[in-house]
Amino acid sequence: MRNPLSKTITGIKPSGIRKYFDIVTEMNDPDVISLGVGEPDFDTPWHIREEGIYSLEKGRTFYTSNSGLKELREEISNYTYRHLGVSYDPVHEIIVTVGGSEAIDIGLRAMLDPGDEVLIPMPGYVSYVPCTTLAGGVPVIINLKEENEFRLTKEEVLEALTPKTKVLILPYPNNPTGAIMERKDLEAIAEVCIENDIYVMSDEIYGALTYGVEHVSIAALPGMKERTILINGFSKAFAMTGWRLGYACGPKVILEQMTKIHQFAIMCAPTTSQYAAVEALRHGDEDVERMREAYDQRRKFLVHTFRKMGLECFEPFGAFYVFPSIKSLNMTSDEFAQELLMAEKVAVVPGTAFGDCGEGFLRISYAYSLEELKEATDRIARFVQFKQEQIAGELL
């Protein structure tokens, strides 16, 4: 029989995050605390859920237009203007998708021809590299540096550029590092993109979750709206992961082609979720603020606690992750994660799940209650102390 599988897809590695979830599930031990999950621990605010329920009661159980409910696209347009200062035409420049995930996928498919290069800063979200490959593009990894607080610099982009570079993925606020880019950082990148005629896919799914700094979109900088696809969604800011709703905003010519792929593969995003999302954008700002304040408290607690353990931990100003370094413990991220899980029953994700340059780091999610974080960090501190004493003993 012929091999039924495509070489492209068999060549893609499964997500490194899943490995730890699978181990935890197999352990089936109620004492295990997982700090591995990248989704809010909050329930979707009740008034948003109610709007979903109401839409079902009203019998709104049909397809919407391919690009999404008109009133939702109008609210997205208002939201991006209100929060980012960029205005998009709801008819031609916005598409509602199945999570930010689908928006990333169809955005890359719409822009790439075989051999086109995509600059992907790492550590970064797990889907950028496989989606680039699936779209026929060539991923070119830019290894971000801890000494730059994992920001992307103009020099790093210039070094990675070739005549085949077509798209730069800009993943800020970042999963897994929690790094952000400020206006001056983005201005430098925008200059390179304009000079070298590069398009940007700016994944701003954590844009509503920054702490003490304003989130700036590269699309808001002069000359950038026409070369940027803005990715966003409801999963993180509104605690709506299971509703599977996201969106992309960008130039009409690209959005038209994205809509074509979406039309044939998906038809439209879930109707109930779209009605709920209208309510989220109209009346959800206070909920987002309430959750953001809780995340901020947890963030400060974790940075302080990891530093107290003697581990280096740069202060992240976005998303809901901290990225402490375990380099001083002479073990790999994978060894640390495995041994910690066995010894103390705490699951964390090794930095290498987000690219090779994540070696020596752990991704710790703070989408957990402070009580859980306190218990988990007590256990981690015990494990780290044991390792530190082992190293000190070897030195004697």
Ligand SMILES: Cc1ncc(COP(=O)(O)O)c(C=O)c1O
């Ligand atoms: C950086 C980033 N982008 C996009 C996504 C996709 O989110 P969703 O498809 O739930 O909108 C995630 C999910 O974890 C993420 O971390």
